[in-house]
Amino acid sequence: xxxxxxxxxxxxxxxxxxxxxxxxxxxxxxxxxxxxxxxxxxxxxxxxxxxxxxxxxxxxxxxxxxxxxxxxxxxxxxxxxxxxxxxxxxxxxxxxxxxxxxxxxxxxxxxxxxxxxxxxxxxxxxxxxxxxxxxxxxxxxxxxxxxxxxxxxxxxxxxxxxxxxxxxxxxxxxxxxxxxxxxxxxxxxxxxxxxxxxxxxxxxxxxxxxxxxxxxxxxxxx
Amino acid sequence: xxxxxxxxxxxxxxxxxxxxxxxxxxxxxxxxxxxxxxxxxxxxxxxxxxxxxxxxxxxxxxxxxxxxxxxxxxxxxxxxxxxxxxxxxxxxxxxxxxxxxxxxxxxxxxxxxxxxxxxxxxxxxxxxxxxxxxxxxxxxxxxxxxxxxxxxxxxxxxxxxxxxxxxxxxxxxxxxxxxxxxxxxxxxxxxxxxxxxxxxxxxxxxxxxxxxxxxxxxxxxxxxxxx
Numbered sequence: 001x002x003x004x005x006x007x008x009x010x011x012x013x014x015x016x017x018x019x020x021x022x023x024x025x026x027x028x029x030x031x032x033x034x035x036x037x038x039x040x041x042x043x044x045x046x047x048x049x050x051x052x053x054x055x056x057x058x059x060x061x062x063x064x065x066x067x068x069x070x071x072x073x074x075x076x077x078x079x080x081x082x083x084x085x086x087x088x089x090x091x092x093x094x095x096x097x098x099x100x101x102x103x104x105x106x107x108x109x110x111x112x113x114x115x116x117x118x119x120x121x122x123x124x125x126x127x128x129x130x131x132x133x134x135x136x137x138x139x140x141x142x143x144x145x146x147x148x149x150x151x152x153x154x155x156x157x158x159x160x161x162x163x164x165x166x167x168x169x170x171x172x173x174x175x176x177x178x179x180x181x182x183x184x185x186x187x188x189x190x191x192x193x194x195x196x197x198x199x200x201x202x203x204x205x206x207x208x209x210x211x212x213x214x215x216x217x218x219x220x221x222x
Numbered sequence: 223x224x225x226x227x228x229x230x231x232x233x234x235x236x237x238x239x240x241x242x243x244x245x246x247x248x249x250x251x252x253x254x255x256x257x258x259x260x261x262x263x264x265x266x267x268x269x270x271x272x273x274x275x276x277x278x279x280x281x282x283x284x285x286x287x288x289x290x291x292x293x294x295x296x297x298x299x300x301x302x303x304x305x306x307x308x309x310x311x312x313x314x315x316x317x318x319x320x321x322x323x324x325x326x327x328x329x330x331x332x333x334x335x336x337x338x339x340x341x342x343x344x345x346x347x348x349x350x351x352x353x354x355x356x357x358x359x360x361x362x363x364x365x366x367x368x369x370x371x372x373x374x375x376x377x378x379x380x381x382x383x384x385x386x387x388x389x390x391x392x393x394x395x396x397x398x399x400x401x402x403x404x405x406x407x408x409x410x411x412x413x414x415x416x417x418x419x420x421x422x423x424x425x426x427x428x429x430x431x432x433x434x435x436x437x438x439x440x441x442x443x444x445x446x447x448x449x
Binding site for chain 1: 235261286288291293294295296297299300303304305306384388389391392394395403405409415416418419420422423426427429430431434
């Protein structure tokens with residue numbers, strides 16, 4: 001049992017490294033898209049808010065697995081040259097879009113949780129709408145966004161497990177390979193994989209909990 | 223009209239309609255059974271979480287944290303591939319049983335957090351009033367606290383149910399035929415990703431729309447949600 005652990009651990013750690021990379025890239029792009037979508041959704045223009053609402057509902061209403069397959073199989077089949085990508089960009093794009101829906105709801109919730117009077121006071125001192133957003137509303141909203149973002153990061157980490165189906169050598173994939181080498185130690189190997197995920201996610205969840213007691217929070221829409 | 227057939231050949235979809243319908247039905251009853259498990263597990267662990275006995279609440283808290291910190295896919299693999307023969311059953315779980323149990327245990331952890339929030343939101347006076355008429359602890363829970371708690375957190379519970387339905391697509395990885403599996407059949411037999419996955423996406427969106435309107439109804443009917 002010991003030598004199975006010793007011989008598979010390096011593979012699993014390689015997989016964990018890949019999981020780590022994908023989750024970091026995804027939280028960056030997902031937050032970027034989500035922040036823009038979320039801020040635009042707080043505006044009062046139906047032309048903007050309806051399509052963005054449809055975007056969020058379409059992604060929320062379908063499993064992530066579907067997004068991944070649509071982006072990985074359907075887009076390259078269109079024949080458009082810049083849509084021809086490998087598994088890795090497909091996985092990152094799909095995960096980022098999926099993440100952006102969560103981030104957008106958090107950003108919108110946090111902005112709307114800042115009392116209206118704050119923005120109005122800023123406008124009354126002569127600030128433009130952008131200035132009041134940037135200097136007055138956002139700094140206050142940012143604190144409320146921190147705790148639920150921890151939850152989103154954990155959702156991303158767990159989401160990376162699914163991209164193993166398009167052939168990305170992340171943690172689950174590494175575990176699958178290891179079980180082919182040691183088929184009798186399935187339980188042990190998947191147990192180790194679970195433990196590595198736990199070691200990555202649990203501190204993030206604890207940190208989010210700590211941030212929540214410190215900064216307060218907006219509720220994550222389920 | 224050729225470009226439509228090029229992009230989305232509805233004739234092929236029509237030909238596979240029975241397959242998609244079978245998948246939709248399979249997704250529905252897998253989700254329903256998993257929902258039953260998750261609500262029972264969620265209620266029990268929520269009550270355990272609030273126990274005064276540290277061994278009991280630590281166990282419940284540990285369960286919730288372990289589930290929340292590991293991906294559903296690994297939980298599915300552990301329960302289906304790695305679980306040895308069960309002594310009571312005399313055999314290993316088959317893929318449908320394994321999938322339903324894994325889904326139920328996974329969702330149960332999230333449900334438990336919601337239900338606990340619901341129970342904690344019921345004012346202390348309710349418990350005191352129930353005690354003053356001589357109700358025992360199980361009676362108080364059964365007749366006073368839980369009905370109010372469930373009414374209050376019905377909308378988030380329904381939201382979590384929508385997540386559960388989407389997550390059920392992952393059981394196709396352990397070889398269960400459901401909605402997503404129907405898409406895979408079309409992909410493998412006809413090599414038509416658009417027809418396969420757009421159709422599946424539409425089916426999931428239909429389920430989601432139904433869930434949204436049920437949630438909206440529950441919100442209106444039961445007043446503001448606390449969870």
